[in-house]
Amino acid sequence: MVPACRTGYPAPVHVPLGSLAPAMARVRVVPGSPYFTIDDGASWTPIGHNDAITWPDLAPLFRRRDLAAVERHLLELRAHGVTCIRLMLEYCHGEHRYLERPAGRFVPAMVRLWDDLFRLLERVGLRVLLTPYDTFFMWIRWQRHPYARANGGPCAGRDTWLTCPETRRAIKQRLAFASDRWGGSPALFAWDLWNEIHPAHGGDDPAAIAPFIDDLSTWLRTHERSRLGYANLQTVSIFGPELIRFPALVEPIFRHRSLDFANTHLYEHGTIDNPHDTVAPALAAARLMRAAVIDAGPARPVFDSEHGPIHRFKDRKQTLPSAFDDEYFRHIQWAHLASGGAGGGMRWPNRHPHVLTRGMRVAQRGLADFLPLIDWSAFRRRNLSAALRCADRGVATVGCGDERQALAWLVRTDAIDAEGTLAPRHDASATVLHVPGLADGAYDVVCYDTRAGAIVTRTRAESEGGELVAAVGPVRSDLAVAVRGAA
Numbered sequence: 001m002v003p004a005c006r007t008g009y010p011a012p013v014h015v016p017l018g019s020l021a022p023a024m025a026r027v028r029v030v031p032g033s034p035y036f037t038i039d040d041g042a043s044w045t046p047i048g049h050n051d052a053i054t055w056p057d058l059a060p061l062f063r064r065r066d067l068a069a070v071e072r073h074l075l076e077l078r079a080h081g082v083t084c085i086r087l088m089l090e091y092c093h094g095e096h097r098y099l100e101r102p103a104g105r106f107v108p109a110m111v112r113l114w115d116d117l118f119r120l121l122e123r124v125g126l127r128v129l130l131t132p133y134d135t136f137f138m139w140i141r142w143q144r145h146p147y148a149r150a151n152g153g154p155c156a157g158r159d160t161w162l163t164c165p166e167t168r169r170a171i172k173q174r175l176a177f178a179s180d181r182w183g184g185s186p187a188l189f190a191w192d193l194w195n196e197i198h199p200a201h202g203g204d205d206p207a208a209i210a211p212f213i214d215d216l217s218t219w220l221r222t223h224e225r226s227r228l229g230y231a232n233l234q235t236v237s238i239f240g241p242e243l244i245r246f247p248a249l250v251e252p253i254f255r256h257r258s259l260d261f262a263n264t265h266l267y268e269h270g271t272i273d274n275p276h277d278t279v280a281p282a283l284a285a286a287r288l289m290r291a292a293v294i295d296a297g298p299a300r301p302v303f304d305s306e307h308g309p310i311h312r313f314k315d316r317k318q319t320l321p322s323a324f325d326d327e328y329f330r331h332i333q334w335a336h337l338a339s340g341g342a343g344g345g346m347r348w349p350n351r352h353p354h355v356l357t358r359g360m361r362v363a364q365r366g367l368a369d370f371l372p373l374i375d376w377s378a379f380r381r382r383n384l385s386a387a388l389r390c391a392d393r394g395v396a397t398v399g400c401g402d403e404r405q406a407l408a409w410l411v412r413t414d415a416i417d418a419e420g421t422l423a424p425r426h427d428a429s430a431t432v433l434h435v436p437g438l439a440d441g442a443y444d445v446v447c448y449d450t451r452a453g454a455i456v457t458r459t460r461a462e463s464e465g466g467e468l469v470a471a472v473g474p475v476r477s478d479l480a481v482a483v484r485g486a487a
Contacts, residue, residue, distance in 0.1 A: 024122060024186035027233060029260055034293075034301045035342055035376040043376040046129070046189065046343040047364055048077075048084040050306060052091040053113060055354045061113045062097070067120070074124040080361040081368025084189050086129040086305050086346050089114070089178060092137045092145065103146045103153040103170055106177055114182060121187035129305060129346075130182075131192035131237070132174050135161075135201070162202035162212040175220050183224055183232055190233035192305065193217060196265060197236050197253075199246060210252040217258035235263040237305055240288060254295040254302070262296040264288070265306035266332075266345065273311035275320070275328050277420035279396075279413055282331035286398040286409075289339035290383045293400070298382060304336060304345035313350035325351070326359030327421050331411065333367055334450055334480055338409035340381045340400035343367075366453030373446050373482035379405050384437065392431040395475045403439045406468075406483040409450075410475045428474035435470065435483060438463040442486040445470040450480050460486065 025039035036044045051058055057073045060066035077085070090099040090110070099110050121128060138145055139158055147153035147170060154166035161167055175191075182188060193216050194201075202208025213236055221231040238253050243264075254262040267273045271284035285307065296302040309328070312318050320328065333344030344367050349355055381400040388397040390410055399408035410433065417423040440463050447456045456479070461470040472481055 024125060024127075026186050026230070027127065027189050029233065029301060030377050032299050033377065033380060034296070034299060034340065035379060036301060037377055041377075043371075044083065045368075045371055045376065046084040046303060046346070047368055048082045048086065048129075048343075049347045049356055049360075050086045050349070052088065052093075052354075053117075054091050054093060054097055055349075057355055058087075058117070061117055063109060064112070064116065067116060070117070071120055071124065074120055074126055076361075078124055078126055080365040082126065082361075082364055083368075084127045084129055084343075084346075086131070086192070088134040088195065089130065089132045089174070091134045092141060093134075095144065098146055100174065101146045102151070104173065111181070114178075118182050118185045118187050122185060127187050127189035129189050129192055129235075130178070131195040132171070132178065133195060135195045135198075139200075159200060159203050162197075162208045168212075168215070171216065172219055175216070176223060179220065179224055179232075180227060184228050188232055190235060190260070191220065192263065193220070193234055193236050195237055196239045196306075198239065198242060199249075206246045206248050209249060210256065213252055213256050214258055217256070221258070233260040235259055235261050237263040237265060240264045240266050240304075241269065250295050254292065254300070255297065261301040261303070261342070262292065263303065263305050264292050266304045267307065267310055269311070272307055272332070273309060274316070275309055275312070275324075275420070277416045278324065278327040278331050278422065279411060279416060281328060282335040282411065283396060283398070283413075285332045285345070286335040286339050286385060289336055289341050290385050293340040293381075293383045298380065301342045302340070303342040306348045307332060307345055308348040308350040310348065310350050313352075319350075319352045321419075322357050322359060324419060324421055326357055326363065329356075329360045330363040330366075330450060331478065333363055334409040334478065335398050335411075337367065338398040338400060338407050338480070339385065340383050362453065363450075366450055369453055370448050370450075370480060370482070373448070374405055374407055374484065381405075381407070382437075384408075384435070387436045389434040390431055390472075390475070391434075392428065392475055394425070394428075395431070397433070399435070399481075401435060401437055401483070403437065404485045406435045406438060406481075408433060408435065408481040408483075409478065410472070410481065411478040412475060415477065422477040424476040425474075426476060428476050430471065430473050431475060433470045433472050433481060435463075435468040436466060438466065438468045438483070439485075440464055440466070443468055443470075444484050444486050445472070446482045446484075447472050448480040448482065450478055 224231040336345040380402040394414035
């Protein structure tokens with residue numbers, strides 16, 4: 001763990017836990033590539049989801065009610081291929097998890113909670129994408145938040161979060177505290193500097209966003225380099241539909257010079273946020289990720305750090321049936337990866353109870369087992385979804401590739417049953433996949449059953465004239481395909 005911070009809090013108390021995981025290395029961006037690596041040179045992919053310190057799996061951290069249960073949960077995640085969870089330093093759905101109360105005073109019980117969690121993450125070998133504020137409930141419950149001036153805080157109104165000088169100082173103070181105490185932990189994957197940044201946070205002015213990012217990012221990077229000798233990775237997330245309302249936000253979110261990777265939340269209305277079948281949301285995710293990959297450019301990682309049936313759950317008060325939700329989750333995961341995103345995206349549970357299902361964990365394990373089929377450290381992908389072709393007209397194709405590798409996800413669009421899930425087409429004929437852009441030569445083609453998490457076939461194919469035609473067998477429901485230059 002890191003040493004005590006300069007605010008005078010004691011060093012973290014060591015708690016007896018399970019066996020220590022191998023020493024962790026810090027995560028970095030592969031130079032000139034849209035993927036991640038760790039300091040020892042191995043590829044690293046964010047596989048995970050959103051969690052919260054008040055939700056069932058992590059709630060026992062508070063006042064150390066049951067640290068062993070939390071450790072078992074984290075070990076279970078690791079066993080299913082999870083590498084990263086996304087968390088907020090405070091989740092202010094209620095009154096008892098504020099990190100500061102009053103503003104500027106860091107609550108000892110919360111500091112201890114995070115000390116314990118970082119130590120658990122290090123021992124288990126998981127990482128966290130950490131964002132300092134729960135801006136959703138902070139906005140909804142602003143009248144109760146310690147930062148509100150009516151409660152002795154620095155900020156007159158929630159519409160000045162991005163522009164108020166006193167609030168800016170409070171934000172930096174929080175980040176300084178968090179960085180000094182936990183920023184040196186290898187369990188910290190990156191800072192999500194501001195959750196779902198929005199013009200409303202700055203007086204409904206989209207122009208307020210870029211200067212805010214620039215100031216906060218530059219300041220934190222300088223602070224960490226002076227104290228740690230390096231700076232942790234940084235991003236800023238956005239509620240994806242706002243990019244339609246405010247297209248000018250594409251520049252600061254996807255291409256800001258101070259950020260290390262791009263981050264969006266896929267909540268398209270009517271498909272992802274309120275699904276009626278398991279295919280349309282995945283194809284919507286593929287379309288949105290294609291735009292994100294293009295907007296971010298060829299050398300910047302991009303991924304979705306929130307998605308899920310938010311409208312169905314929050315507004316309509318419905319929890320999706322587990323079988324439907326498992327397939328919905330799995331399809332979006334593969335559409336995200338095949339579009340060129342880093343990993344499979346990070347689901348916001350939107351379930352009751354607020355945790356992922358066992359089937360979703362199995363899907364994460366299946367994705368993790370597929371990853372070694374691609375050499376991510378050498379993959380300079382571009383999105384190919386508009387150019388891929390499958391001879392079976394009942395199959396939609398999503399994919400990405402470069403001159404030596406390609407990745408595709410094939411899904412049937414003509415086999416949706418009355419429940420909105422895919423009914424396997426056992427009568428599907430063997431088909432071929434056309435992949436453009438590969439250099440001429442021989443390639444290994446691996447077809448992967450995403451439901452079973454298993455390789456179906458390994459074949460060899462030739463690319464001639466810049467196009468590879470690969471036999472992939474019948475696509476009965478969906479199929480992932482990895483193409484890699486033959487050794």
